[in-house]
Amino acid sequence: KQEVTQIPAALSVPEGENLVLNCSFTDSAIYNLQWFRQDPGKGLTSLLLIQSSQREQTSGRLNASLDKSSGRSTLYIAASQPGDSATYLCAVRALGLTGGGNKLTFGTGTQLKVEL
């Protein structure tokens, strides 16, 4: 059974700092890995999606890397801003047939607070 863990569980940084969020997963047989942002009481916003054949993806100040063999992904946020404050979730998509292969297993999340 796939298990996804995120470290740290919570993080507070001053504005402008670069930071790294970590995600690890136990089963390397994944189709892709996705990073999401969740604001309090809201749904999920997809940030970056990395296919299993890729090593990294970038979008603006965000960069996500994937090391499938070691079961790890990192989300790098450059020059953090107060608006980046949210919970960040990683999720892995399983391989397999249509039904099971579309399932996402979510990590435990990192709650980020960027202070002025």
Add this chain to the structure above:
Amino acid sequence: GAVVSQHPSRVICKSGTSVKIECRSLDFQATTMFWYRQFPKQSLMLMATSNEGSKATYEQGVEKDKFLINHASLTLSTLTVTSAHPEDSSFYICSALRGEQFFGPGTRLTVL
């Protein structure tokens, strides 16, 4: 594109009543939708996979008679929490599959 809506956004009900939550894909058709539950400070847990025109597939430990799922059209899936109890209070999020999963804004259920 790929917008998913949920209704209602919040619902408060008395213990023992049933509550229906709708999940709609607004600008695309989805043969597969997913229902998740999220408790405070915890991650999303997949409850079931909803397939248009067929029975939903429930995850282990999820009671199918308590959480009724109907995927009657290519743009609508409903989750009915039957005989709701306070322990069912949670944040319910759906997603619709279009290559990847696109998520709705969630429904906060509070059972008194």
